Amino acid sequence: MTVGVGSVAAEEYSPRTKVVVKYTGAKEYQQVKEKNAALISAKKAALLAYAPLAKKVKKLEAQEKAEKEAAAKAKREQEKQAAEAKKEAEAARKATEKQAAAASSASDSNTDDSADTSSDQRGDMNTADSQKIVGNVNSKIYHVPGQAGYRMNSSNAVYFNSEEEALRAGYRRAKR
Numbered sequence: 001m002t003v004g005v006g007s008v009a010a011e012e013y014s015p016r017t018k019v020v021v022k023y024t025g026a027k028e029y030q031q032v033k034e035k036n037a038a039l040i041s042a043k044k045a046a047l048l049a050y051a052p053l054a055k056k057v058k059k060l061e062a063q064e065k066a067e068k069e070a071a072a073k074a075k076r077e078q079e080k081q082a083a084e085a086k087k088e089a090e091a092a093r094k095a096t097e098k099q100a101a102a103a104s105s106a107s108d109s110n111t112d113d114s115a116d117t118s119s120d121q122r123g124d125m126n127t128a129d130s131q132k133i134v135g136n137v138n139s140k141i142y143h144v145p146g147q148a149g150y151r152m153n154s155s156n157a158v159y160f161n162s163e164e165e166a167l168r169a170g171y172r173r174a175k176r
Helices: 008-013 026-110 114-120 163-168
Strands: 124-126 133-136 141-143 151-153 157-160
Touching: 026 157, 133 163, 157 163
Parallel strands: none
Antiparallel strands: 124 151, 133 141, 133 157
């Protein structure tokens, strides 16, 4: 007996298998499908119920953001105005200092005791030893003769002919 490829004899000796397709769990599949459809419809219903609320939340968040931006802008503007006012006050203070220094230098040149002023201009000095009204440029305080004094650098000293002149220059009298 000869067995050839494609011959009838080869087909007789090949194993025969039968494929049977069996659907198992058809009921369970249908139940899961129905549950899934119910969940999807419940989710859609919830989204429809919360959609107006979500819109309100977004609207409120946008409003809150706008309010924060407006407050920040107002704060920046206020800080800018405060900085400008501070600059103006500093410029006015410097102008009065310059004017007071010019007035004091003019009053120093008018004094009779030119030798005494030249010695007071160098080094440290004591305000109690000076027989003139002496003001301090840094503190804007003046001392009259006979008051308790302190040591200060003569480069900070400003001399006045009268207390009225010191007051006009923006200085105040020492408390002790």
